[in-house]
Structures are given as structure tokens and as C-alpha cells.
Amino acid sequence: MNHKLANSKKVIVFLVDGMRPDGLESAQTPFLDQVPLRGAFTYNARSVMPTTTLPCITSLFFSCPPKVHGITGNEWTSLARPIPSLFDFIHQQNLPVASFYNWEPLRDLSRPGSLAVSYFLEDVLDDEGQVDRELSTLAAAWLQSHEWAFSFVYLQNTDKVGHLHGWMSPQYLGAISNADRCIRQVCSVIPEETIVIITSDHGGHEKTHHSDMKEDITIPLMIYGPGIVGGHELAGEVSIIDIAPTATALLGLETPQSWMGRNLAL
Numbered sequence: 283m284n285h286k287l288a289n290s291k292k293v294i295v296f297l298v299d300g301m302r303p304d305g306l307e308s309a310q311t312p313f314l315d316q317v318p319l320r321g322a323f324t325y326n327a328r329s330v331m332p333t334t335t336l337p338c339i340t341s342l343f344f345s346c347p348p349k350v351h352g353i354t355g356n357e358w359t360s361l362a363r364p365i366p367s368l369f370d371f372i373h374q375q376n377l378p379v380a381s382f383y384n385w386e387p388l389r390d391l392s393r394p395g396s397l398a399v400s401y402f403l404e405d406v407l408d409d410e411g412q413v414d415r416e417l418s419t420l421a422a423a424w425l426q427s428h429e430w431a432f433s434f435v436y437l438q439n440t441d442k443v444g445h446l447h448g449w450m451s452p453q454y455l456g457a458i459s460n461a462d463r464c465i466r467q468v469c470s471v472i473p474e475e476t477i478v479i480i481t482s483d484h485g486g487h488e489k490t491h492h493s494d495m496k497e498d499i500t501i502p503l504m505i506y507g508p509g510i511v512g513g514h515e516l517a518g519e520v521s522i523i524d525i526a527p528t529a530t531a532l533l534g535l536e537t538p539q540s541w542m543g544r545n546l547a548l
Contacts, residue, residue: 290475291431291475291477291532291533291534292430292431292432292433292472292473292475292476292477292533293431293432293433293476293477293478293479293529293532293533294425294432294433294434294435294468294472294476294477294478294479295342295432295433295434295435295479295480295481295525295529296435296436296437296465296468296478296479296480296481297339297342297434297435297436297437297481297482297483298437298440298458298461298465298480298481298482299335299385299436299437299438299439299440299441299442299482299483300440300441300444300449300482300483300484300485300486300491301440301458301461301482301485301501301502302449302450302482302485302486302497302500302501302502303325303326303485303500303501303502304325304450305449305450305454305455305458305485306325306458306502307325308450308455309455309456309458309459309462310455310459310462311458311459311462312462312466313462313463313465313466313469314462314465314480314504317478317480317504317506318504318513318515319512319513320506320510320512321478321504321505321506321507321510321511321512321514322504322505322506322510322511322514322515322516322546322547323502323503323504323505323514323515323516324502324503324504324515324516324520325500325502326500326520327481327500327501327502327503327516327520327521327522328499328500328501328519328520328521328522329341329482329483329484329485329498329499329500329501329521329522330347330348330499330521330522330523331347331348331494331499332348332354332355332492333483333484333485333491333492333493333494333498333499334354334355334356334484334491334492335356335385335387335441335483335484336353336355336356336357336358336387336388337353337354337355338483338484338522339388339391339436339483340353340391341522341523342368342481342483342522342523342525342526343367343368343369343391343526344361344365344366344367344368344526344541345365345368345523345524345525345526345527345538345540345541345542345543346365346523346540346541346542346543347523347542350362350363350365350542351363351365356387357387358387358390363540364540365538365540365541366538366540367391367392367393367396368432368525368526368529368530369381369391369392369393369396369397369432369434370392370393370396371530371535371538372431372432372529372530372533372535373392373395373396373397375533375535377431377432377533378398378428378429378430378431378432379392379396379397379398379430379431379432379433380397380398380399380400380421380424380425380428380430380432380433380434381397381399381400381401381433381434381436382401382417382418382420382421382424382433382434382435382436383401383402383403383417383434383435383436383438384402384403384404384405384413384414384417384436384437384438384439385405385436385438386402386404388436389402398428398430399424399428401417401420401421401424403416403417403420405438405439405442410460411437411439411443411456411457411460411461411464413438413439414437414438414439414460414461414464415460415463415464415467417435417437417464418435418437418464418465418467418468419467421433421435421468422467422468422470422471422472425468425471425472426471426472431533432529432533435464435465435468437461437464437465439457439460439461440454440457440458440460440461441486442457443456443457444457444486444489444491445486445489445490446489447489448488448489449485449486449487449488449489449491449497465480474508475507475508476507477505477506477507477508477509477510477532478504478505478506478507479503479504479505479525479528479529480502480503480504480505481501481502481503481504481522481525482501482502483501483522484498484499484501485497485498485499485500485501486498501522503516503520503522503525503546505528505546505547507532509532509547510547516546520546521543523541523542523543524543524544524545524546525543525546526541526543527541527543527544527545528543528544528545528546528547531545531547531548532547
């Protein structure tokens, strides 16, 4: 169903699982290389402890660390306290929300009824990143043919390749290059008024993560689109929990009082 929006602003968040900033800088990424020139960026943002996928992404969507929301492993449990997720809050403003992902535990980031569309593709380990590309093709097709206000696109293969071959291995850098092509494919068809946020959940070292080492906890964060000054390096401490309040502010919405992050677009 198409939605007619009074608010034409749009925000899309791409999350490349396990993408280290120096991995991004070392890989062949012609699209992402241009993003810092077009918007605001930092290669020194911080994730949360534990640097495990579900706690990190939960922290992004609920704008608080694991010690507050209570998710400390890769199995979903009830939140420690009632906090609205980014998906649910935007839906409550009568704006359509979309999610595209290839790791099934992310289904619990929203309450039933909050998503206009939810595409899940089961991922399989392949060094070529085929499932990431299939998911991006699905996202591009839906986003260019429907009305939406906020969308989330999650690409898992980079993390899987890191665990198999090692972070900063040639295969890992190739997975980042594949993610670059996926993000470019989606961004080539979304409306010009869309503000794009690109980040990761955590980094990694050797064939693992889950520590507070710099290689694990440091992530890139980039924002571009209408109203975002190009070539602007984000100053001060930047955290994954800042993404939700930034997204809602860019949509012209108030920030829930229970969120702990800050608006990076000020």
C-alpha cells in the first residue's frame, strides 16, 4: 500500500556488520569514498560494550547502552525498561517505516505492526556477498516504488567473512567493497530529499570481536543529504546511540525523553 505523506523528509540507515574504519579506508569503495566529501563523517565513533551484534544494534535503535536496555547477547530478551525503538517511535508519528535485513534476530527491534515492510533473507556464508546483493536489490525495488519516511538496510556478509578469514584479510576487504556496491545500488534510486546515514555495529580483530579493543569498538559514521554540510568531520565524542536521535531530528520529530544519545546534525 502506498502512503501519502505530509512530511516528505526521508532518512535511511545502512549498517555494514563488522566494518572497521580502517577496513573501510583500505577497501576499494568508490561510492563510500565520496560520502565524507558530501556530508559529515567520523572514523572514530564508538560502539558499546559488549561489542556483539544484537546488543550494539539494539543500542542504536533504543539510543542507550546495554546496561540500560538489558540486551547483552545475541538472543533477544524483554527490555529492562520500557523504551521506544526508533522504528516504533517513527511509526507512532504515522510515518511509514521499512526494514531490510539478513540476520533474523533483528526482527525484534520493532513491535508488531510498526513496519510498512519487513524483508528478511536468510544469509549463507559466501565470500562473494550474494545475499547482501539480493537484499539490496529487493530494498531498491521497494523503496523506489513506495512512500516511506525511514528505512533500515542491514548487510551481514562483512562480519561473516571476518569471522572466517580474519578482519583486514583480503576477503574481508572484498566484503566491504561488495557492501559499497550494495549501498550505491540503493542510493541510486532513492529520492533526492533522502538523508543517508552509513555506519557499523562494531569492528573486529583476528577472527573475532566482543572486546573493548580499539579495533572492536571503533566504528565509522557518515551522514549526507540535504542540509548536511559537506566535508565536515564530526567533533567530540560520537556514539552509536546518537544515530536514533539524529534520525528523528532530521525527520523533524521530537526525541523521546528516554533516549540518551544526542543529535549529531545540530
